[in-house]
Amino acid sequence: MEIPSIVGAGLIVIGAGLGIGRIGGQAMEAIARQPEASGKIQTAMLIAAALIEGIGFAALFAA
Amino acid sequence: MEKLINEFSIGLFFWQLVLFVGLVLLLRKFAWKPILDAVEKREEGIKDALDSAEKAKLDMENLQADNEKLLKEARMEREAMLKEARDIKSKMIEDAKEEAQDQANKMIQQAQAAIEGEKKSAMAELKNHVAGLSIEIAEKVIREELSNKDKQVDLVESMLAETTLN
Amino acid sequence: MRRKISLKPITLLLFLITFASFAKEGHSDGEPKSDIKTEIKEYIQHHLKDSYDFSLYSYTNDQGEHVYIGAPLPVILWDNGLQVFWSSKFHHGETVAEVDGNYYKSYHGKIYKTDASGTITYDDHHHPTNAKPLDLSITKNVFTIILVGLLMLYMFSSMAKSYRKGALPKGMGRLLEPIVLYIRDDIAIPNIGKKHYKRYMSFLLTIFFFIWIINLLGLTPLGVNVTNNIAVTLALALLTFFITNFTANKNYWGHIFWMPGVPWPMKIVLAPIELLGIFIKPFSLLIRLYANITAGHIVLMSIIGLMFIFKNWLGSSLSFGLAFALSLLELLVAALQAYIFTMLSALYFGSAVEEHHDH
Numbered sequence: 001m002e003i004p005s006i007v008g009a010g011l012i013v014i015g016a017g018l019g020i021g022r023i024g025g026q027a028m029e030a031i032a033r034q035p036e037a038s039g040k041i042q043t044a045m046l047i048a049a050a051l052i053e054g055i056g057f058a059a060l061f062a063a
Numbered sequence: 064m065e066k067l068i069n070e071f072s073i074g075l076f077f078w079q080l081v082l083f084v085g086l087v088l089l090l091r092k093f094a095w096k097p098i099l100d101a102v103e104k105r106e107e108g109i110k111d112a113l114d115s116a117e118k119a120k121l122d123m124e125n126l127q128a129d130n131e132k133l134l135k136e137a138r139m140e141r142e143a144m145l146k147e148a149r150d151i152k153s154k155m156i157e158d159a160k161e162e163a164q165d166q167a168n169k170m171i172q173q174a175q176a177a178i179e180g181e182k183k184s185a186m187a188e189l190k191n192h193v194a195g196l197s198i199e200i201a202e203k204v205i206r207e208e209l210s211n212k213d214k215q216v217d218l219v220e221s222m223l224a225e226t227t228l229n
Numbered sequence: 230m231r232r233k234i235s236l237k238p239i240t241l242l243l244f245l246i247t248f249a250s251f252a253k254e255g256h257s258d259g260e261p262k263s264d265i266k267t268e269i270k271e272y273i274q275h276h277l278k279d280s281y282d283f284s285l286y287s288y289t290n291d292q293g294e295h296v297y298i299g300a301p302l303p304v305i306l307w308d309n310g311l312q313v314f315w316s317s318k319f320h321h322g323e324t325v326a327e328v329d330g331n332y333y334k335s336y337h338g339k340i341y342k343t344d345a346s347g348t349i350t351y352d353d354h355h356h357p358t359n360a361k362p363l364d365l366s367i368t369k370n371v372f373t374i375i376l377v378g379l380l381m382l383y384m385f386s387s388m389a390k391s392y393r394k395g396a397l398p399k400g401m402g403r404l405l406e407p408i409v410l411y412i413r414d415d416i417a418i419p420n421i422g423k424k425h426y427k428r429y430m431s432f433l434l435t436i437f438f439f440i441w442i443i444n445l446l447g448l449t450p451l452g453v454n455v456t457n458n459i460a461v462t463l464a465l466a467l468l469t470f471f472i473t474n475f476t477a478n479k480n481y482w483g484h485i486f487w488m489p490g491v492p493w494p495m496k497i498v499l500a501p502i503e504l505l506g507i508f509i510k511p512f513s514l515l516i517r518l519y520a521n522i523t524a525g526h527i528v529l530m531s532i533i534g535l536m537f538i539f540k541n542w543l544g545s546s547l548s549f550g551l552a553f554a555l556s557l558l559e560l561l562v563a564a565l566q567a568y569i570f571t572m573l574s575a576l577y578f579g580s581a582v583e584e585h586h587d588h
Binding site (some may be wrong): 072074077078079080082085089090091093094099105 | 356363364365366367368371389390409410430434435439458464465
């Protein structure tokens with residue numbers, strides 16, 4: 001049975017969205033806990049989110 | 064994916080690569096190097112200025128402490144000098160007083176001695192004088208008294224009487 | 230205070246102008262008005278593509294002719310010799326250009342060699358089989374790249390000059406200096422380290438401002454759209470790749486081929502993964518930039534297109550509001566993508582020059 005690629009794309013978006021959402025949420029918590037480290041947390045958050053995003057896009061193009 | 068590769072434009076890729084590398088090189092020469100150098104120089108200048116200000120502040124503090132110390136020393140010295148002067152003054156006064164006292168005492172003594180001497184000599188002279196006078200008087204009296212016989216006898220008699228009485 | 234307030238209407242006005250010009254474009258293309266959805270779809274497709282002339286917008290006049298407002302750009306082909314001519318010869322893809330006895334036709338954004346009548350033959354997958362000469366034309370995107378390059382040269386060299394007169398920059402430099410310092414202090418130094426960062430500063434600064442400005446230009450009514458071309462992002466990512474690997478020290482290669490601190494069977498397993506990582510890292514850079522900008526443009530233009538599909542005041546004003554909000558988001562994305570590209574490049578450079586340290 002052929003699964004349409006749009007379904008795969010949807011799955012990818014769900015996965016990447018969950019991942020980035022989790023990173024963002026955790027980063028918020030971390031900033032709330034340690035506001036003085038917010039700069040470092042932001043940077044790390046952006047890098048992690050960017051990496052997931054990259055994988056997500058790569059998969060989207062494959063789909 | 065196939066669509067992406069299909070749409071890939073070699074011309075755009077070529078131009079992007081060439082133009083971007085050119086842009087990096089040109090900007091490095093005409094913009095980034097001067098900008099970053101200027102900023103760095105400025106930051107260094109600010110840092111130096113801050114350092115030297117800190118140093119000046121420290122120097123100032125040291126100077127102030129030195130001044131304070133010098134002032135204190137001067138004050139102490141003045142105090143000491145004043146005290147010494149006061150001491151000297153009182154000592155001088157004391158000495159002067161003592162000397163004056165001594166002098167006075169000595170003078171009084173001398174005066175007394177002189178007075179005593181004078182008195183003695185005056186007394187001696189007076190005595191002599193009185194003695195002379197008495198002798199003279201006695202001579203005169205005796206001469207008067209003994210000019211006549213009666214009187215001589217009387218005298219002898221009275222004297223004798225006196226003597227016996229004693 | 231007054232200045233702050235007066236800025237807002239100006240921004241609003243700019244957006245209105247943007248939408249107005251988009252709207253004009255959306256209306257054009259001369260297709261039958263009945264199928265507005267296909268028209269919008271085609272328009273978006275067309276907008277995302279490069280073109281051989283700098284057309285601001287086009288419309289169909291009363292006589293049913295296409296009228297294009299814009300300027301032709303030079304076409305440069307290598308086809309057994311250099312062929313240079315103005316793109317006006319194509320008449321926007323409608324005619325065949327004849328140069329020195331060779332015939333060229335622009336078809337779906339590509340130039341093919343044809344015969345005098347402009348015949349294009351197709352294979353089974355409906356791909357043209359005509360010969361494609363090597364195309365180094367100054368297209369709309371290349372023209373925009375040159376424009377941005379000149380703009381940056383002007384901006385930053387005048388900023389550099391203003392430092393000569395005093396320690397503080399004047400004019401535009403006051404705005405740009407904090408950004409330059411931010412890239413130095415918060416991107417380059419923490420990721421690369423104080424010892425090596427200076428070597429990479431030129432590249433990082435150039436790539437940040439280049440991507441940012443060109444992304445912002447994509448949001449203007451000019452309709453240029455450079456960073457949604459995979460060729461452009463590939464060129465940028467390739468530079469990051471080359472710089473990373475050419476400046477890498479022994480420690481970096483050691484970590485890839487013989488990861489220290491793990492047992493030797495793991496080292497053999499890790500080596501190909503790490504080797505693959507060298508290529509995946511810049512690949513993710515190029516895909517990210519391309520996809521973000523493309524997705525942003527597609528969504529924004531679809532929502533603007535919705536205004537013409539709804540054709541009632543509620544739906545249109547709703548989609549107008551949405552498009553406005555999305556434009557603001559795209560402004561953020563334009564800067565964010567430039568930041569992330571620069572940031573990740575700096576991170577890769579940092580890993581390339583990292584000194585040996587014990588784990």
